[in-house]
Amino acid sequence: MSRQEVVKSLSQVKQKEMIGRNYDRITGGTVKVSSTFVPGNLNELLMCFDIANNLPEINAIQNAMRKKSGEMIAEAERSGHSEDVCTYVKADIGMMAKGNIAPNGKPFPDPDVLLLSYTGCFTFMKWFELLREQYKCPTVMLHVPYAADGEPTKNMRDYIVKQLKEDVIPVLEKVSGVKFDIDRLREYLRKSAIAENDLVWMLESSKHKPSPVDCYFGGVYYMGPIFTAFRGTDEAIEYYKLLRAEIEERIAQGLCAQSPDGDIPEENYRLVVEGPPNWTSFRDFWRMFSEAGAVVVASSYTKVGGVYDYDGFRHDPDHPLETLADYCLGVYTNRNLPTRVDMLARNIVEYDADGLLVNSIKSCNSFSAGQLVMMREIEKITGKPGAFIETDLVDPRYFSAANVKNRLESYFQMIDQKRRAGGSAAASGA
Amino acid sequence: MRTFIGIDLGSTTTKSVLIDENLAVLGSGITNSRSNYDVAARVSKQEAKIAARFTLFRNALGKDAEHLLADLERNFRLEQFLSALRQLEETCMGYLDHPRFQGTKASLRRALESVFRKIEVEAQVIYAPGAARKSDFFRDIAGSRFMNLAEAASREADIPFETMLNIYDKSIIDVESLVDPDETVASQMRSGLARSLASAEGVGVDRAEALSALGKVLAVELEETYVVGTGYGRVRLPFPKEQIRSEILCHGLGAHRMFPGTRTVLDIGGQDTKGIQIDGNGIVTSFQMNDRCAAGCGRYLGYIADEMQIGLHELGPIAMKATRVPRINSTCTVFAGAELRDRLALGEKREDILAGLHRAIMLRAISIISRSGGVTNEFTFTGGVAKNEAAVRELHKLLKENYGDMTVNISPDSIYTGALGGANFALRAVVH
Amino acid sequence: MSTRPVGEIVAACEEIFEDLSFAKAREWKAAVPGRKVIGYMPVYVPREIVHAAGMLPLGILGGGADMEVIHGDAFYQSYICRIPRSTIEMAINGKLDFVDGMMFPSICDVIRNLSGIWKLLFKEKYVRYFDAPQNFRAEVGGVFYANEMRELRDGLAKLGGREITDDDIRRSIAVYNENRRWVNRVYDFRADFPWKAPSAEVYLLMRAGMVLPPGEHTALMREYLAAAEAANRPMRDNCRVVLTGAFCEQPPLSLIKSLEMSGCYIVDDDLLLVSRWLLTDVPTEGDPIGNLSRAFLLHSAETAAKYEPDIARKGSYLIDSVRKRKADGVIFAAPSFCDPALLDKPMIISRIEPLGIPYIHIQYAENSSQMQPIREQSGTFADSIKLWSAS
Known part of the structure; x- marks a missing residue:
């Protein structure tokens, strides 16, 4: 399919509208605004206080895809930030210095509250300390302990619930002037669970051959609503229903996953990917896969805003605060390495993938530190080859297209060779 | 006859290897990559064909012709x-x-x-x-x-x-940019042989036999049955996509062809360092390359040579004279110059510093090997740096320290490893 | 009590420091069958509980300046700091084979994930990621933290095959109270007479405390103080600085020496904070775990790895230290790729700048070998401070 023929599906149109409306709401000046992070975001809780949810990682991604992040990072580095540290943070700080303009062209209002969901990423803590310096607004820390032994403990859960009761909720009540109503929270959580069911169906649809969806590049879009300001809304339920119907249709037609330029004609490789994508060259990066017919059938990045498939978690309206705690404890980057290894290895087997590709991100130690060991362990468990590439989130200086392409090509050819390995002994002679 | 050619387009040199249907290497050629990969590919290919004709000539005349052949080549x-x-x-x-x-x-x-x-x-x-x-x-x-x-x-x-x-x-x-057509090459070979036969008494070969053999050899058509391109410049080759192979796979297969027992290949080229693990059939099972900095690859030695204002090929021999090997931590090309000047200013001996730098590079290389899965069996070292004796010395030391005694292969033809692998892929593409 | 001259004491400490195979700890373990050694990474862990279990807490602080790292690089990308890769190298090379368990405090994501690597590679070892609370209310973070310590206690009890009683912990608290008092005395002494207690010596003395049992270390500090007081050493015209940012990956010893040689007396630092993390004695009466928890919540040092809930107090720990130690300036010394230290620095600078406290920033790795640029920078800093105070 040529580029011009690519039409937006109903779900894509809907998502675009939803995102646009949310930015209008944030920048409209009529509601209170909270800044908070994607992993462990408490969207349902914020909704109980009519607080809009602004996510700085998403802003950094938006700026990167519009090729603006490089200049923002440079601005932050000029103001004293080290070249060594996370570029999400620097893109965010650089954006503030450059007028803090939202993607809809209007300036972001100063947040009324910083909800520091300290979940699965050390840098979050420093990031919001830095934002607090700027906005001097109420800042509330929700410390989510690391599930270091695989399973969250009762002590961890109790600690989070207590923080919600005694720190987070009182601060949000004060900021918003709205009294907390636990039944309202239950209602939102009920809606979350409905959307989450369809989300998991979508994630698992890639078990089909060919896979109707790409669960990394495409997955980024499909995750949008559930990871951001829409979990717990009717809109999210509708979005995932639309998406499901579209995917069902694709399966019926036997279509392969999509690329930036339309449907991929043939599925040659099925991959599981660990690590976030690069955003500054997102489409070029995607094309390196789609042009080779490589489809990502599962990825860990589609679990950063919550893990719903691995152990069947759904938000539970009967235990509203406890379920929020479990949600936070369970996000991908809050899981220990053995669990991540198990998750990815199971993906490779269950989705019948050719192997694991690690996109190691310079900015993100939470993801990256240990990925080389993970790769080796997963290779051992599955017997499938792994490959390792290195890029960054939003720093254009760390995306070397030639380098990445070289490794990807080698990897794809290696998979080809391994597939033919049965007959290779004869061919090789010696 | 049907021939299968692999072309490895490197950043400094372009190499071609030509094999026949029986996997025998008939010839190889090398040229500088210039800024034109297309020309470099054609030149190196022609050079490989020339070498192939020499091989055929040698085969036709038998062992006694070595002296004549050397003279003819000259x-x-x-x-x-x-x-x-x-x-x-x-x-x-x-x-x-x-x-x-x-x-x-x-x-x-x-x-x-x-x-x-x-x-x-x-x-x-x-x-x-x-x-x-x-x-x-x-x-x-x-x-x-x-x-x-x-x-x-x-x-x-x-x-x-x-x-x-x-x-x-x-x-x-x-x-x-001119590549001699086959006829020109043929006439050059004839003139060459005439010169050899005229000047050299006692070449040990019958004149008529030699002339007739050359005639037959020149009459053989070296059909380019399949060509595979690899190396950094491969994407710029005027080849269809299916005729292009990653240099990692080509290196793996090439090393396997040279040393069938090898399981680990280290290649240090100008642009990057690769650690490759292969199985008993030359198939790559895993690979790692240096990350975005040039630390530990051949280019680093180039910087050092420039900094010291000596030739690249002089680095190794100087480093071999070292009496002690100081610890040098910065394999960063940006800092290497500063560290070098600093150490020279402090009175450290040039050969010692160079020995330290060679060790630093090989440390990085061994780390990449470790990352790709370590060393399990016969080890093969390829690439331009494999010609550097000081680098080889450090490699031997580090392998022994970390993995014990083992066979280390370094072929005098190691520069052709990638092209050889490419030629084998070319054969496979047709045979399968 | 002892007659060893100061040089001899320091030499003994240096030997411990340079021994990456931890002969002293191995000896301790071998002396009594069944003894166990528990390694811990930098910043802070409640060593009292390990000690109460009859085990030796052993500080694991990376491979230092001279160790060649080969396999460690196979575990980490080039943009990750050095301490985890040299630590893994040591483990793979068998230098930590006698260590029965490892504790990884919540410093940053790299050390956090190192706990996972340990779980994957050394399945037979006891591995404990130790999450300290970032909520400082007694009934919230305090309860969580106390329970985490109880889990640690129970885990160690299981490992050691014997119960750890409250009395055991109280006794260990007393031992560490005593140790901490002497650590603070050494620090006070250095701040008062920096020429008599050079920072490299103080550092080596504290490093010995990462390996020796606390009682032995306390004795060593007493001995050192007596010897250092007696030693006749010339006072130099140096400025006084607080070194900050070096709380995790260790600077090479040559860096510490270089700073003093170039004209900066280090009068306070955040090196090896574990031995000074708690700022007061922990009560030896009552619930020992509750006491340790309260001490952490209310009376502990500050680093970038710890959340500061009160924006007004950000940087106050450093500023207090500058004032208390009568320092002329601050040297930020952060390891390359250290997210906590590097992200925190701009905030700390914004606090000390308005107070007119001069500062410089240097970056290092544990194996940095080029000291000339650092000496030049700190030398210039010292000169400018002297000029400024003279005018």
């Missing part, structure tokens, strides 16, 4: 040189028609003529039996002779040296 190179020199001269003369040389055309012509006549005479010496040549590339030999002779010639003719240089610079690019 004479052929001389013919090739003279032929290129004539082309260069013609091209230079062609430039004289440019209006801006109107006033000086005659004196320029005389000056150029005198230079080329002198080079022609010198060529006999350059290609005399037993003479050592620094490089076999026409550009290097002709260029250095031209520089030497043109200065005096321009002075005599009272024309600016610069002008002669300009004409040369323009012309050499044109000449370098």
